[in-house]
Amino acid sequence: MTKHQDALAGGLFILIGAATSLSALGYALGTMRRMGPGYFPLVLGLVLTGIGVTLVAQAWHRGAVGTPIEWGSIRPLAFVLGGLAFFGLTLTELGFVLANILFIGVTSYAGREFRWHETVVLSLALTVMAALVFIVGLKLQIPLWPAILGL
Amino acid sequence: MELLNNLAIGFEAAFTLKTLAYCLLGTVLGTLIGVLPGIGPIATIALLLPVTYALEPVTALIMLAGIYYGAQYGGSTTAILVNLPGESSSVVTMIDGYQMARRGRAGPALTAAAVSSFIAGCLATVVIAGFAPPLAEVALRFGPWEYFALMVVGLVGAVVLAHGSVLKAIAMIVLGLILGLVGADVNSGVARFTLGFPQLADGIGFIIIAMGIIAMAEIIGNLQRVERREVYTDGVPSLFPTREDWRRLLPASLRGTILGSVLGLLPGGGTSLASFSAYSLEKKIADYPERFGKGAIEGVASPEAANNAASQTSFIPMLTLGIPSNAVMALMIGAMTIHNIQPGPEVMTKNPELFWGLIVSMWIGNVMLVIMNLPLVGIWIKLLKAPYRFMFPAIMMFSAIGIYSVNGSTFDIVMTAAFGLLGFLLMKLGCEPAPLLLGFILGPMMEENLRRAMSLARGDATTFLTRPVSASLLAVAVFLLIVVALPALKRKREEIFQE
Numbered sequence: 001m002t003k004h005q006d007a008l009a010g011g012l013f014i015l016i017g018a019a020t021s022l023s024a025l026g027y028a029l030g031t032m033r034r035m036g037p038g039y040f041p042l043v044l045g046l047v048l049t050g051i052g053v054t055l056v057a058q059a060w061h062r063g064a065v066g067t068p069i070e071w072g073s074i075r076p077l078a079f080v081l082g083g084l085a086f087f088g089l090t091l092t093e094l095g096f097v098l099a100n101i102l103f104i105g106v107t108s109y110a111g112r113e114f115r116w117h118e119t120v121v122l123s124l125a126l127t128v129m130a131a132l133v134f135i136v137g138l139k140l141q142i143p144l145w146p147a148i149l150g151l
Numbered sequence: 152m153e154l155l156n157n158l159a160i161g162f163e164a165a166f167t168l169k170t171l172a173y174c175l176l177g178t179v180l181g182t183l184i185g186v187l188p189g190i191g192p193i194a195t196i197a198l199l200l201p202v203t204y205a206l207e208p209v210t211a212l213i214m215l216a217g218i219y220y221g222a223q224y225g226g227s228t229t230a231i232l233v234n235l236p237g238e239s240s241s242v243v244t245m246i247d248g249y250q251m252a253r254r255g256r257a258g259p260a261l262t263a264a265a266v267s268s269f270i271a272g273c274l275a276t277v278v279i280a281g282f283a284p285p286l287a288e289v290a291l292r293f294g295p296w297e298y299f300a301l302m303v304v305g306l307v308g309a310v311v312l313a314h315g316s317v318l319k320a321i322a323m324i325v326l327g328l329i330l331g332l333v334g335a336d337v338n339s340g341v342a343r344f345t346l347g348f349p350q351l352a353d354g355i356g357f358i359i360i361a362m363g364i365i366a367m368a369e370i371i372g373n374l375q376r377v378e379r380r381e382v383y384t385d386g387v388p389s390l391f392p393t394r395e396d397w398r399r400l401l402p403a404s405l406r407g408t409i410l411g412s413v414l415g416l417l418p419g420g421g422t423s424l425a426s427f428s429a430y431s432l433e434k435k436i437a438d439y440p441e442r443f444g445k446g447a448i449e450g451v452a453s454p455e456a457a458n459n460a461a462s463q464t465s466f467i468p469m470l471t472l473g474i475p476s477n478a479v480m481a482l483m484i485g486a487m488t489i490h491n492i493q494p495g496p497e498v499m500t501k502n503p504e505l506f507w508g509l510i511v512s513m514w515i516g517n518v519m520l521v522i523m524n525l526p527l528v529g530i531w532i533k534l535l536k537a538p539y540r541f542m543f544p545a546i547m548m549f550s551a552i553g554i555y556s557v558n559g560s561t562f563d564i565v566m567t568a569a570f571g572l573l574g575f576l577l578m579k580l581g582c583e584p585a586p587l588l589l590g591f592i593l594g595p596m597m598e599e600n601l602r603r604a605m606s607l608a609r610g611d612a613t614t615f616l617t618r619p620v621s622a623s624l625l626a627v628a629v630f631l632l633i634v635v636a637l638p639a640l641k642r643k644r645e646e647i648f649q650e
Contacts, residue, residue: 051322076371
């Protein structure tokens, strides 16, 4: 049953809903007339939990029937999001040029066909173009070079 | 004639060299990204939104509208030439469009799509210009009760018209509403759900949600799919439809326009529903229905007209009530807020250049698409042949820079990656992301109106039922929910989405 879409979705909704309701209790609930910051979130969290429970119950009831989850290859997920997170975490320290070259390199590896020489050319070309357009041209405030160089 | 007067204001605002240039840029960029298979209009707008931040509000919105139409049009081009839908509404175009292309009639198919979109665009512009002002006038008299009720109807509409499971669609809306709550509470200033991050005090940027949950998930999904792309036709031999084609095409586009204009107005309605219904209508009234699925030109013209008309008339609730009827309009509202324009009935009176300029630019955008895209078909075909392995790193880079440019914050980039994970998870669990985006935009508005209404009514919830307009709106919402829950209609609804 846990291999099916609805069951897992229900579980996810229960988790988020319960977390929302619980933390909403930490804010003032107020009254119907003067609703506090906790009122609306509490209600929403309960509704989401309720839907989650219904989804799980339905899935339970159906038993083996249901749409199975196809996770697919994990590689695109890991390298697309990993590359993006890496870019965000290192941009200030490494500067745009270095961070972007690495970002494109990591991201390219997400695709099924990965060729070293192509990726090198692509990341250099995109970095030069973006640096010229966004930093030199549009004057976006991004450091170009690594902070450690003090340029 | 007030209408002509208003349109004159619009033409004045939209017919400057700068505005025209950005409108053109928007349609080209929109088509460029929209042509890429698997990237729909929502993702396209999200990806390109940061480009418009530096512009003046009028120009920015006009460019965004251009991007939207461009993306729609790009999606149809892909559908016809590659048999891959760029977005859900071009799934229908694909059926007969691709068949036409396989029979060497890609040119007439593309022309049919362009011409019928253009016809729909012209007529829908008139519809908006005629309907928006009276509606805005009514909306000016609305109190928080009516607004709350309207939003409920809008959200219920989104549920009814969403694909797949109703329960999951509701859950996605609620999840969106919850995400919309993050940040400082308007009334008390308490920071909610910030998990200790000071960067979240102003709430989650809607661009982060849209990019993470929709665009990133789409890119990952595309990379996972085994690619088998067959671009039909190396060149398009002749663009011109025959006389017989025209005879079938024109009435079909008019029918599509009318149907699309009406469906676009519905809360939660929009382009997919419009094109699906238009296709079934054509099939039903055709003299030889068996031609459909084998390259019938009406099967291209009518859905294309319908989705273009719907994409335009769905601006009406957004412009007059400030309430988005679908995810694209939610993005538009987000864009307006960034430019400090509070969407709602006042926009028309306070910002007439913006309001009418936008409407006129819709028409201009359609003209540009026709005169530009048909000659440029060759370029789009080349782009379709460019391997995805070069395209997606570039898209990723532009997204990252775009996200950063909004607040100059690297935290936003990391957060987008985190929402990308959530988006991926939801996609794999069969949860449609569009209702979430709608809920996210409506969340804060709903809470504010609910709290204001309750406080004005001294905590008496029955006020929602004693005020006639809000009572009837809520009745509509309840009715819709009951209708969806009825087994007979449930089956019918599944059938419609099956087709």
